[in-house]
Structures are given as structure tokens and as C-alpha cells.
Amino acid sequence: MKGDKHTGVSQFLLLGLSNDSELQPFLFGLFLSMYLVVVGNLLIILAVSSDSHLHKPMYSFLSNLSFVDICFTSTTVPKMLMNILAHNKDITYTECLTQAYFLMIFVGMHNFLLTVMDYNHFVAICHPLKYMIIMTPCLCVLLVLRSWIIIFCFFLLHILLLIQLTFSIVTEIPHFFCELTLLIKVATFDTLFNVNIILLYVSSILFIVFPITGILFSYSQIISSIVRMSSSASRYKAFSTCGSHFCAVSLLYGTALGVYLSLAVTHSSHESSVTSVMYTVVMLMVNPVIYSLRKKDVKGALRSFLTKAASGP
Numbered sequence: 001m002k003g004d005k006h007t008g009v010s011q012f013l014l015l016g017l018s019n020d021s022e023l024q025p026f027l028f029g030l031f032l033s034m035y036l037v038v039v040g041n042l043l044i045i046l047a048v049s050s051d052s053h054l055h056k057p058m059y060s061f062l063s064n065l066s067f068v069d070i071c072f073t074s075t076t077v078p079k080m081l082m083n084i085l086a087h088n089k090d091i092t093y094t095e096c097l098t099q100a101y102f103l104m105i106f107v108g109m110h111n112f113l114l115t116v117m118d119y120n121h122f123v124a125i126c127h128p129l130k131y132m133i134i135m136t137p138c139l140c141v142l143l144v145l146r147s148w149i150i151i152f153c154f155f156l157l158h159i160l161l162l163i164q165l166t167f168s169i170v171t172e173i174p175h176f177f178c179e180l181t182l183l184i185k186v187a188t189f190d191t192l193f194n195v196n197i198i199l200l201y202v203s204s205i206l207f208i209v210f211p212i213t214g215i216l217f218s219y220s221q222i223i224s225s226i227v228r229m230s231s232s233a234s235r236y237k238a239f240s241t242c243g244s245h246f247c248a249v250s251l252l253y254g255t256a257l258g259v260y261l262s263l264a265v266t267h268s269s270h271e272s273s274v275t276s277v278m279y280t281v282v283m284l285m286v287n288p289v290i291y292s293l294r295k296k297d298v299k300g301a302l303r304s305f306l307t308k309a310a311s312g313p
Helices: 021-039 041-050 057-086 093-126 128-134 137-162 180-186 193-228 232-266 269-293 296-311
Strands: 011-014 090-092 170-173
Touching: 011 057, 011 093, 021 041, 021 057, 021 269, 041 057, 041 296, 057 090, 057 093, 057 137, 057 269, 090 093, 093 128, 093 137, 093 180, 093 193, 093 232, 137 180, 137 193, 170 180, 180 193, 193 232
Parallel strands: 011 170
Antiparallel strands: 011 090
């Protein structure tokens, strides 16, 4: 089919997870349930905001992470649910690019926040006496704010290059959302195709490789500091401080790595869309349990908030 550059009226088709009509009600119920669980992160944000004892760097970063998880899931799942209800797979060109843009933003911000949270643990365990001097409220705000600005601007460049590519009149995307790599893959090859590929590699290094490297380095220092502690009580406190974060990071990157390694062997687009659910939705469901519900102070704040909400003004 001849490729024509999109002007906002062309059509994209999200092929989704399955073409089986009998399976659609099950998928709708499953994803709706998972989405509601992720949106439950809003309760954590409200609980942390309402409790002055939790106005600390770690919980500030946790609130931002919960917000990013909600936004990430809200960018993909509602459109999928709407398409299932309407029995169609359409998504407009503008909607597709907008979805891809915000997906990149929230994925990048998720990785940055994990790195910042890891740095917070590194300072708390390796330099406890300097913690209050280093992790000031001003620094915490600047770390998050600068991350948002950098990510917004960098991925805007991605989109500006992406709109220069050409696509077929009806472009099929073998996924349930518009992913940047798939959009580049289904585009018609032209002179700007290689530029998009190069920028994709650069973004992977900046927003995946660098954060992972920083996290691994920090944890090597953290583990070294914990081993040198003479008191078992101090070691237990240090492990409890960073254990949840280490568990979440290991599950996220471990799952993503396992998915991409398996896809490198199978090269199946259908398996790509199915397995990506693990780290796009399922992992975001696990985060509140790992980060918040295992911490007594967060559970206490959540109970207090729900009690006040139930009793009314």
C-alpha cells in the first residue's frame, strides 16, 4: 500500500491482545480490575499528603512514583477498554502520537524516580550524619522538577522527528497501545528513519542504561556499608530501609529483561503485546504493596485517612 504522510485524518489500528470475540469480556474485566488497583495509588498519595509525619524525601518520591504509575496506566488501559466496548480497534493519528509521547514521558520519569529514590537510600545508609544536609527539601524538589523538564523536552524531540515519517493510509499496530518502537517499525523507510533509530538508542542509554548503572553502583556501596556495620540491629534497619526499593527495582528490570530476551528468541508481535502486560500493568499493581503496604507508617496514615474520610467533615 502506498505510504502517505499523516495529516490527522488517517487511521491507525490497535490489534490488541486477541482477536477472539469470546475472550473480549474476560480481557475487559481483567484490565478494568487491574486499572482500578493501580488507580488505588491515589489513596497512598492522599494519605502521605495528609500526614505531616510523612513529609520526608522518601515519601515525597513515593507519592511522585504513585502519580506517575497512575498516569502511565491511564494513558493506555482506558483506550483499550473503550475499544473493547465499542468493538473496534481504531485510534486516530493524533491520539496515537499523543499516547506514545506521554508513555515515553511516564516511563522515563518512572526510571528517574527509581534512581532518585535509590540515591536517597544511598545517602541515608552510607552518609547518615549528612543526610539532612544533603537531602534538603529544595534538592528533592529540584531533582523531580528537573527530571520532568528534561524528559518533556527530550521526548518532544522524538515526536517532532516521528511526525516527519510516513505511514500507510491504514497502519496496523500489533499492540494494545501506541509504542514508539512499533511506530518506527511500521513506518515507511525514508531518510529520517535512521535518525529516529539513532535517537531511540540515545534515549535508551539516557533513560534506561544510565539509571540502571546508577542503581547498581549505589547498591554496591549500600551493601558494602551494611556489611561493615557491627550491630545486627543496624544492619536490619538498613535492610528494611532499602529492601522494598531493591525488591521493586529487581522485579521491574528483571521482568523487562526476561520479556525482551524471550522476544529476541521468538520475534512474535503477539507475544510482545501479551508479555509487555507484565511490566506495563502488573508490575504497577505490585508497586503499592511493595513500597507502601509493607511500611507501618504508611499503613497507619492510610487507615487514619480512610477513617477521617468515612466519618466525614
